[in-house]
Amino acid sequence: MSYATYFQEHREHHLNELKEWLSIPSISAISEHKPDMLRAAEWLAETLKKAGLEHVEIHPTAGHPIVTADYLHAPGKPTVLVYGHYDVQPVDPLHLWETPPFEPTIRGDKLFARGATDDKGQIFLHIKAVEAILKQEGTLPVNVKFCIEGEEEISSANLPAFLESNKDMLSADAVLISDTALIEKGKPAICTGLRGLCSLEFTIHTANTDLHSGSFGGGVPNALHSIVEILNSLHDKQGRVLVDGFYEGVLPLSDEMRNEFVKQAFDEKKLQQSLALESLHGEEGYSFVERVGARPTLEINGLYGGFQGEGSKTVIPKEASAKITCRLVANQDPAYVLDQIIKHLEANVPTGATIDIKPGEKARAFNIDPSAELLQKAADAFKTVYGTRALFTKDGGSIPIVEAFSRLIAPTVVLMGFGLPDENLHAPNEHFNLENFDKGLLTIVEYLNQI
Template identity: 80%
Template sequence: MTNYATYFQENREQQLAELKEWLSIPSISALSEHKPDMQRAAEWLADQLTAAGLENVKINPTNGHPIVTADHLHAPGKPTVLVYGHYDVQPVDPLHLWQSPPFEPEVRGDKLFARGATDDKGQVFLHVKAVEAILKQEGKLPVNIKFCIEGEEEISSAHLPAFLEENREQLAADAVLVSDTSLLERGKPAISTGLRGLCSLEVAIHTANTDLHSGSFGGGVPNALHAMVELLATLHDRDGKVLVEGFYDDVLPLSDEMRAEFQKQGFNEQKLQQDLELTALHGEEGYSFVERIGARPTLELNGVYGGFQGEGSKTVIPKEAHAKITCRLVADQNPQDVLDKIITHLEAVKPNGAKLTITPGEKARAFNIDPSENELLQKAADAYTSVYGTRALFTKDGGSIPIVEEFSRVIAPTVVLMGFGLPDENLHAPNEHFNLENFDKGLLTIVEFLNSID
């Protein structure tokens, strides 16, 4: 077999220079003033895909930012793999915390610093260069490849679902390959087999038609803050189990195999507790920390506010109080069903004298796949072995990438979440970076995986 390690070493400086060009484009999807930069970033990617040997390269306009597609379909009888990623990046604030300008990529030590270095331009770039390497070295690909790279992942992929539905035939594949996740830690690769879904709501309680003097009215009228505290206290038991009736009804139980994978992580709960300066960890009884944050649903208070919050004292009985709530969901929970159950619960336990207003928010389904019954996931885990010297563990991530569930439903049930970032690379924060060790090993791992697919 071709010595790809030598190939990538010989081309490393050129490839890093190209990646720096892309990272220099401030493709911040959330800020309208960067719309021209979004177009430039898409055009840059399209040019790279063309140079790599991909065909049918197209910049597809949407009502937001464009979606770049390409393919190479010359492996009859072989599977088709669709590579998904995104070229948009997060805003850079606060700018003064960056050690070097976020859009002036800089290598310091063995790390490449820039906004988008790990999330997700750097990881998308690996796939482009892996395909290019195979084509240059072998003259053909072992599988059929398609690319679908969007520019709105950081703003909830607003226009991608409709694009997937409208282009099902063009994007049809046997599997979707995504690199937008991370290793567990340095040298310890992982493949995520689950991403939590979510739902959110805001709760408002109103009592009197005005704030009242606590001396004149205290003890005789309802207090909106008291009512909110009483209401929210009904949502959990002391261990953190959610008390909403039916909340856990559709939760898939953890298999013995998956629990064994979690155990293999060897996560040090005591160290986490010390690092966070906590007196104790907290959560649903009967589950480890990694199981609680990856494979169990949650109901969290993200903000509770009302009444006087200025300096000093103001003896007031507030007329209103507010709370923001989000739930992280797992398979097979339906976000709307969970919201309905929470609303029913809140209305049933509403304190006397309180008027309740509930505003539902975002909803997204969880993604889940069983690795024990999926050959492609097993081959992906094996691909890490020859490069990293250790097989990837199967994990479940606590975060949400809603579009992954959409891909699994619309394009292909098999989604391979094959990430090369590290948890401490400051994605979404100042000084975002990509460890070049995983740049090098990521290229080799992707080539190994593509070549292993029958």
């Protein structure tokens, strides 16, 4: 029986199974859902077993458990580690959901539920693809491992240590992750880059009390003037970052990379209109997808000081604060960048002010060369099923755990996503397009058979 026929015959049963899993409210961020987290992990372990996987184990952690399994009966063939997560985002505001988040509902060709696309729905495809091959062929064409965590939505606090201490058990030639999206309907993508991150906040102090501008204005420093001056020193007018060493480790865009970006045929005009932007903005010489995908950025995310109420108040504020995050690319070292920003701020404190800096998070960027064979074959698998070869894209966001997998398990991380960008991840009415549910199953089977 062809796999298309197989999945067609089992479609209703598969969707009902997935609905069962989706109806467990496995919200990792909310402690009262701890029993639900365990139920979701147990359901997963049971389903892996039923699929024919071996060594299924639930590993307790300081937080929520990690589930592993494997099927290692293809000596001399590559080993693929499938990663995903069974935890989901909180569901507020509940009243905006058309159907309850944990009562999975199919409307049209979409399955609505929290976790439908992020990430229960996508990880479920891998389990069912493996099950299908085992049922049809009795064995798998490659060695397969699963590692599915319950803390992705809360920064994967315990996973890196788990990877470190279970390197042998988890060793693989490639890590396969379905937690990203197609570019748009019918236009598959393999993400070959994610930006890193670093953050800090700081406060400028000028006096021990707010002062009256009548009695002091013009004669004492104003914390808002100081913070404006120091923040303005961070960029030139085109948005290029002026911090010494900020661009260290950033790779110049090769013609090949440029070409991949061009192939996306991203519609800048449409973006500008939909966000009501006067203009796009950023470093000269780069398109929007290049700026977001392959260039680092330093953004002020918050700024505040002085009077914020209605009307005016003649106050000279004693302090002002700002929050900053950077998105990093290629070989930028987040610790070094953070250090350089701190040095820059300290060197640019205006006369009359002092600064108090609080460093925050640090995460490296992830990048993979698309010419790797296991990536090229993934693009081919998409071509077979979708009729269109997957494009190699760079995503501007950050998934720190991807970098950890590439560093600790296998440099080849294949980000083979089956979501769509408008499926309301982290928002009310999250859903999964069933077209990609069906094609996803076939693409995974095709991929495992080809490598």
